[in-house]
Amino acid sequence: MRELTYTQALREALTEEMERDPNIILMGEDIGAYGGVFRVTEGLLARFGPERVRDTPISEAGFIGMGVGLAMTGKRPVPELMFMDFALVAADSIWNQAAKMRAMSGGRVKVPMVIRAQQGGGRGNGAQHSQSFEALFTHIPGFKVVLPATPADAKGLLKSALRDENPVMFIEHKLLYNTKGPVPDGEYTIPLGVADVKREGQDLTIVSYSRQLLFALEAAEALQREHGISAEVIDLRCTAPMDIETIVKSLRKTHRLLITHESHASCGVGAEIAMRVMETAFDELDAPIMRVAGLDVPIPVAKTLEDVVLPQPDAIVRGALKLMKE
Amino acid sequence: MSLPKDLLLSMYERMALIRAFEEACVQLYMEKEIRGSFHPCVGQEATAVGACFAINPDDYLTCTYRGHGACIAKGIDVNAAMAEMLGRRTGVSKGKGGSMHWADPSIGLLGENAIVAAGVPIAAGAALSAQLDRNGRVALTIFGDGAINQGAFHEALNMAQLWKLPLILLCENNLYAEMTPLAKSNPLEQVADRAKGYNMRAVVVDGNDVCAVYDAVREAARLARAGEGPTFIEARTYRLLGHMIGDSESYRTKEEVAAWRERDPIKRLRAHLAQAEGVTDAEFDAIHARVQQQIADAVKFARESPYPDPEEAYTDFWV
Ligand SMILES: Cc1ncc(C[n+]2csc(CCOP(=O)(O)OP(=O)(O)O)c2C)c(N)n1
Ligand SMILES: [Mg+2]
Numbered sequence: 088m089r090e091l092t093y094t095q096a097l098r099e100a101l102t103e104e105m106e107r108d109p110n111i112i113l114m115g116e117d118i119g120a121y122g123g124v125f126r127v128t129e130g131l132l133a134r135f136g137p138e139r140v141r142d143t144p145i146s147e148a149g150f151i152g153m154g155v156g157l158a159m160t161g162k163r164p165v166p167e168l169m170f171m172d173f174a175l176v177a178a179d180s181i182w183n184q185a186a187k188m189r190a191m192s193g194g195r196v197k198v199p200m201v202i203r204a205q206q207g208g209g210r211g212n213g214a215q216h217s218q219s220f221e222a223l224f225t226h227i228p229g230f231k232v233v234l235p236a237t238p239a240d241a242k243g244l245l246k247s248a249l250r251d252e253n254p255v256m257f258i259e260h261k262l263l264y265n266t267k268g269p270v271p272d273g274e275y276t277i278p279l280g281v282a283d284v285k286r287e288g289q290d291l292t293i294v295s296y297s298r299q300l301l302f303a304l305e306a307a308e309a310l311q312r313e314h315g316i317s318a319e320v321i322d323l324r325c326t327a328p329m330d331i332e333t334i335v336k337s338l339r340k341t342h343r344l345l346i347t348h349e350s351h352a353s354c355g356v357g358a359e360i361a362m363r364v365m366e367t368a369f370d371e372l373d374a375p376i377m378r379v380a381g382l383d384v385p386i387p388v389a390k391t392l393e394d395v396v397l398p399q400p401d402a403i404v405r406g407a408l409k410l411m412k413e
Numbered sequence: 414m415s416l417p418k419d420l421l422l423s424m425y426e427r428m429a430l431i432r433a434f435e436e437a438c439v440q441l442y443m444e445k446e447i448r449g450s451f452h453p454c455v456g457q458e459a460t461a462v463g464a465c466f467a468i469n470p471d472d473y474l475t476c477t478y479r480g481h482g483a484c485i486a487k488g489i490d491v492n493a494a495m496a497e498m499l500g501r502r503t504g505v506s507k508g509k510g511g512s513m514h515w516a517d518p519s520i521g522l523l524g525e526n527a528i529v530a531a532g533v534p535i536a537a538g539a540a541l542s543a544q545l546d547r548n549g550r551v552a553l554t555i556f557g558d559g560a561i562n563q564g565a566f567h568e569a570l571n572m573a574q575l576w577k578l579p580l581i582l583l584c585e586n587n588l589y590a591e592m593t594p595l596a597k598s599n600p601l602e603q604v605a606d607r608a609k610g611y612n613m614r615a616v617v618v619d620g621n622d623v624c625a626v627y628d629a630v631r632e633a634a635r636l637a638r639a640g641e642g643p644t645f646i647e648a649r650t651y652r653l654l655g656h657m658i659g660d661s662e663s664y665r666t667k668e669e670v671a672a673w674r675e676r677d678p679i680k681r682l683r684a685h686l687a688q689a690e691g692v693t694d695a696e697f698d699a700i701h702a703r704v705q706q707q708i709a710d711a712v713k714f715a716r717e718s719p720y721p722d723p724e725e726a727y728t729d730f731w732v
């Protein structure tokens with residue numbers, strides 16, 4: 088199978104869907120003439136023109152609010168947040184407007200908008216350019232929340248997002264853009280809300296998503312190699328809707344669960360997964376659920392600090408070893 | 414006031430309908446048949462009717478929690494609107510939106526909004542949609558004098574002018590934002606000056622003169638459709654009731670309110686119709702009787718409508 092970078096896979100999804108659906112409109116800062124700070128939209132202005140690939144002023148609240156108006160009048164806007172951190176600048180447009188329009192109107196309007204953003208740390212970008220907000224988006228009802236970890240998933244999930252009639256928060260990771268992986272030729276989509284077993288195993292289940300999924304796979308490899316422990320690794324892929332079924336199925340085999348994400352631990356997606364597993368499959372658990380997540384502090388710049396605040400593969404290995412002793 | 418008599422009469426009747434709707438809601442609110450928030454637009458009927466009569470049925474509209482007048486002027490079904498006030502499943506938003514969240518895409522209504530200024534970028538988005546489709550539609554957004562201090566307002570004005578969007582920005586300057594008088598919330602000489610910073614055309618009109626509002630919005634719509642971009646209209650008006658029911662109104666004097674009652678837009682249009690067009694008291698009585706009947710029917714419809722079933726808490730959300 089051919090190999091593409093995560094960036095190329097995303098660009099392919101955007102291109103194919105824009106060819107298919109003339110209502111798709113991209114908007115954001117430096118996405119047109121410059122091609123996007125992370126190059127995802129490179130070449131799209133030349134191909135689709137300035138009406139559909141729109142450079143905006145630095146006005147996140149304004150252009151996401153406009154996205155709501157575009158979506159309610161038959162368009163399929165794809166506003167881009169250059170950094171996820173800027174969602175807080177556009178918070179009203181995102182959470183009071185886009186997320187609620189349909190429910191508040193008793194179903195009379197719909198908002199088929201896909202917000203794209205990249206998030207996460209690991210590059211020393213500091214506390215205002217490294218955050219992960221999937222828990223915020225999962226907590227407040229109204230958005231589907233998608234976090235692909237591989238190029239193939241990035242393409243298939245983005246294509247589904249662009250065909251969904253609901254608001255979708257499509258979350259990329261800044262340190263995944265240059266990763267490479269096999270991407271199928273030809274047309275395919277991946278449904279939203281379906282987790283994927285990325286590695287099969289017998290002894291414990293590790294659940295993760297986005298870049299942390301790669302760390303989970305690395306940890307699983309080390310556990311096998313150095314400790315003879317066989318870990319099953321599940322890529323959640325979406326936090327809303329959340330596919331608990333696939334996790335429970337795995338637990339019927341392993342009976343041990345470790346959840347790992349780079350975002351802060353408190354009230355995070357891990358806490359939610361743990362609760363739902365308790366509610367539906369408590370009897371399958373042979374040990375308390377283990378969480379390996381970001382520390383509850385603003386994300387620092389120095390590498391020695393960032394590497395403790397954002398859990399690295401060895402932290403997952405340590406967590407797994409502890410869990411296996413329970 | 415040089416508009417055709419028929420148009421003036423239908424504007425008069427719609428203004429009377431809005432007034433009667435709001436007065437009925439005040440009553441129903443005090444009797445606890447309406448729960449939650451309610452911000453009457455009594456006194457501001459001329460801005461709503463003048464503006465919405467000056468655009469087409471398929472043009473877009475966003476307004477605020479004080480938007481009942483605009484929605485009724487744009488043509489919302491009054492029975493469904495009243496049912497919404499009473500939280501019934503036959504309401505415009507099936508009882509899920511209430512007073513502040515009427516929406517009806519069939520009349521171009523993209524929603525009232527309970528967040529100050531949030532409707533402005535949404536209308537700008539609808540205007541962009543119309544511009545992209547070259548369908549000749551315009552978007553009208555109605556907001557208060559308080560909204561001009563919000564970030565979303567500024568961002569939307571900037572982009573609307575930058576891209577020459579077919580957008581009409583109608584500020585209902587009623588001199589207060591909740592309890593705060595205008596002079597305490599911004600340093601402008603007049604609200605319309607806000608548009609200067611965006612190089613945007615701006616006009617000031619007497620918001621209690623329905624014809625002045627109509628003319629200004631009609632001209633703004635003509636320019637917008639001709640590709641001339643947005644217009645900012647400051648309409649000076651006054652809310653004759655408190656910000657919400659139960660407002661002590663300690664921030665304004667009885668004399669001030671009484672002076673504005675003299676400039677009541679419905680009274681003014683009536684005087685004009687009587688003097689210039691020879692409309693008789695009997696004709697006015699007939700109009701008011703029709704309006705009262707319509708409101709009585711709406712209240713009856715609402716009261717007889719069922720409440721939403723508990724299971725409906727999960728419906729009308731995901732597509
Ligand atoms: C963003 C936001 N801040 C505060 C409020 C609370 N609030 C509701 S109405 C209002 C006053 C708005 O005044 P104005 O824009 O002049 O409109 P008016 O009520 O006079 O029609 C305020 C502060 C709100 N709804 N939204
Ligand atoms: Mg005001």
